[in-house]
Amino acid sequence: MSEFLQQVVEGVGAGSIYASLALALVLIHRFTGIVNFAQGELAMISTYVAWQLVASGMPFWLALPVTLAISFAGGMLIERLLIRPVEGAPELTIVIVTVGLFIFVNAAAGLIWSFTVKDFPQPFPEGSVALAGVDIGWSTLGVIGVVAVVMGLLYLLFQHTRTGLVMRAVAANPASARLSGIRMGRVLMLGWGLAATVGALSGVLVAPLLFLEPNMMGGALIYAFAAATLGGFDSPVGAVAGGLVVGVAETLAGAYVGFVGADLKIGVPLLIILVVLLVRPQGLFGRAAVERA
Amino acid sequence: MSTGELTMHASRTARWARPLAALVITAALIATPYYFAPFRVFQLTMVLLYAVVLAGLNLLVGYGGQISLGHGAFFAVGAYTAAVMLDRFTTGHLATLPVAAAGCFLLGLGFGVPALRLRGLYLALVTLAFAVFLPPLLKRFEHVTGGSMGLTVPKPQPPSWTGLAEDQWLYFLTLTVAAVTLLVVRNLLRSRVGRALLAIRENESAAEVMGVRLSFHKALAFAWSAMFAGVAGCLYTWVIGFVSPDSFSLNLSITLLAGLVVGGLASVYGPLLGAAFVMYVPNLAQDISPAAPGVVFGLLIIAVMYLAPTGLAGLAARARQGVRRCVEHLRHTRRRPEPASPAEQTGPPQPEPQPLTAPPTIGKG
Numbered sequence: 170m171s172e173f174l175q176q177v178v179e180g181v182g183a184g185s186i187y188a189s190l191a192l193a194l195v196l197i198h199r200f201t202g203i204v205n206f207a208q209g210e211l212a213m214i215s216t217y218v219a220w221q222l223v224a225s226g227m228p229f230w231l232a233l234p235v236t237l238a239i240s241f242a243g244g245m246l247i248e249r250l251l252i253r254p255v256e257g258a259p260e261l262t263i264v265i266v267t268v269g270l271f272i273f274v275n276a277a278a279g280l281i282w283s284f285t286v287k288d289f290p291q292p293f294p295e296g297s298v299a300l301a302g303v304d305i306g307w308s309t310l311g312v313i314g315v316v317a318v319v320m321g322l323l324y325l326l327f328q329h330t331r332t333g334l335v336m337r338a339v340a341a342n343p344a345s346a347r348l349s350g351i352r353m354g355r356v357l358m359l360g361w362g363l364a365a366t367v368g369a370l371s372g373v374l375v376a377p378l379l380f381l382e383p384n385m386m387g388g389a390l391i392y393a394f395a396a397a398t399l400g401g402f403d404s405p406v407g408a409v410a411g412g413l414v415v416g417v418a419e420t421l422a423g424a425y426v427g428f429v430g431a432d433l434k435i436g437v438p439l440l441i442i443l444v445v446l447l448v449r450p451q452g453l454f455g456r457a458a459v460e461r462a
Numbered sequence: 463m464s465t466g467e468l469t470m471h472a473s474r475t476a477r478w479a480r481p482l483a484a485l486v487i488t489a490a491l492i493a494t495p496y497y498f499a500p501f502r503v504f505q506l507t508m509v510l511l512y513a514v515v516l517a518g519l520n521l522l523v524g525y526g527g528q529i530s531l532g533h534g535a536f537f538a539v540g541a542y543t544a545a546v547m548l549d550r551f552t553t554g555h556l557a558t559l560p561v562a563a564a565g566c567f568l569l570g571l572g573f574g575v576p577a578l579r580l581r582g583l584y585l586a587l588v589t590l591a592f593a594v595f596l597p598p599l600l601k602r603f604e605h606v607t608g609g610s611m612g613l614t615v616p617k618p619q620p621p622s623w624t625g626l627a628e629d630q631w632l633y634f635l636t637l638t639v640a641a642v643t644l645l646v647v648r649n650l651l652r653s654r655v656g657r658a659l660l661a662i663r664e665n666e667s668a669a670e671v672m673g674v675r676l677s678f679h680k681a682l683a684f685a686w687s688a689m690f691a692g693v694a695g696c697l698y699t700w701v702i703g704f705v706s707p708d709s710f711s712l713n714l715s716i717t718l719l720a721g722l723v724v725g726g727l728a729s730v731y732g733p734l735l736g737a738a739f740v741m742y743v744p745n746l747a748q749d750i751s752p753a754a755p756g757v758v759f760g761l762l763i764i765a766v767m768y769l770a771p772t773g774l775a776g777l778a779a780r781a782r783q784g785v786r787r788c789v790e791h792l793r794h795t796r797r798r799p800e801p802a803s804p805a806e807q808t809g810p811p812q813p814e815p816q817p818l819t820a821p822p823t824i825g826k827g
Contacts, residue, residue, distance in 0.1 A: 203583070204583045204586065204587070206531070206586070206590075251764065254768060255767060255768065258767075258771075259527075260583075261523070261527055261529065262767050262771060264529060264583060264586070265529075265719075265723055265763060265767055266763070266764055266767050268529075268531070268716065268719065268720075268763065269720075269759075269760045269761070269762075269763030269764040269767070270760065270764065271716070271760070272716055272720065272756050272759050272760035272763065273756065273757060273759075273760025273761055273764070274760070275756055275760075276753040276754070276755070276756020276757040276759075276760060277753070277756075277757060277760075279752065279753035279756065280751060280753040280754070280757060284752065284753070387594060387712065388594065391590065391591045391594055394587045394590070394591065395591070398584070398587065432598045432601070432602060433595075433598055433599065433602060435591075435594055435595050435598060436595045436598075436599070438591055439588070439591035439592060439595050442584075442587055442588055442591060443573075443576050443577075443588065446576040446577060446579060446580075446584055446588075447576045447579075450579055450580045450584075451580075
């Protein structure tokens, strides 16, 4: 039983990383109605920035906020330079632009930092704490803690500030928001910036577990897709819940389903996506879209 | 839309121009393997092979407005179907083609039905996940697929009566399949299915109101498209004679989509131009640095979306129209030697702002 609980806790740790990447996807989806296929790669390049900062002698806990700030600015810049020019274009155009960004960022990271694997410093202390018969590593606790703090801050931003109110208005009804004098461009830039920040967080937290290399976020992106599909692409709460469920499901499948093992775990998100689409296509927390022709 | 353009073109110029052009192109395609070195012939074979998968992808993305990020995986399924059949059973090469095609069609339907039930980008998510999942799956079933080592299978040998070398025979096989594929895709698009697809791409809600079954037609388009990827994969096994999981990474899927976008979405010649792009550009860029193909592809895709949403094929069409207008202008001025009205400029005619044929939409009602 404690073995099982142990796996669940590990799953929650992994899940909170997927949750933050899924939240990044959901944020952009809510504001622009598209799926940003480059989200994982943006997180990866932010992680390289963090690695570069730490490698040049900055302590991790200073490098983290600096990286997040750089990612925030980067996300805003991408919205302004790449997405704004195709804003009114068909969805397919915007999605292909994000796929182009995916390819470009991936290759650019390889060009700058080479494709060799780098070690990312573990920011949390070694060892573990025993809780109700379960050994929880400080690193797992740390990941959960950092993600929880950031989620809390985002909640406060959206629900208790004027900026958050404006952003919710844009997500709820872009046309009305624009008519009531909200500067849409700024809000969209802010949305992309926030998404890049949350995504960067997932990259920095996952890097010590995986290894730092340009393709490291490929798998995490798929888990995040599964999380967002499960939670509903228009629900931030759903993204977080979905991320946790996907993380636990992945860990348990890897541990207890002999056939799955470590190498086929990547099939779990595919299965989750397919089942959700068959059973409840709008996701657990999403609303079914109703449309007037 | 380009067909309408072409008929107009044909009626304006001499009527024999098109059949003559077709004859010349056919003759050139048949003569090609006799005049080039085996390596060049192999490269052209690969271009034709990629044209098959891109023609199928064009059906889905260009005409259907749905994105697949996993066509490399269907390509792989086709390739492995052929390789396993050749490795395990002593079937002839020709028998592998229909099996690979049918297998991928059914697999495409299996993924397409859940993924295309509702609007949005779910197909892209599902296919991306499938493309990432397939290589480890292939490695797992080592006793069938040969694991990471892959499978080496015999290539089809030319019958002695043809007097052809192996590379020439492979070229003609691929040429035949590619020609049939392009014909089938063209006819599909002109059929009821094609019209339904175009209607869905332009406006889903309107199409539904007109009685088009959305999810049925989208899933069918995806299945067809997956089938052509499987056919191309089967050809790949014939031509290369070797398959391994690492040849079919996510990279292949993304390269294919990139090639199609650069070649030209929703265009007849887009897949051919895109196939040449997929074949030659990575090789050229690889010489600079291993990361260079990605940088080039990424930048090109974004640039194409901004500057020429119809890709190389669209640029070519625009250039052709420009030349035609230039020729007509000259003809026009020769017939009327009196000074042209001030509205007409005599210099090289400015290409009129073309109503930019918008790339396909996943439009919002």
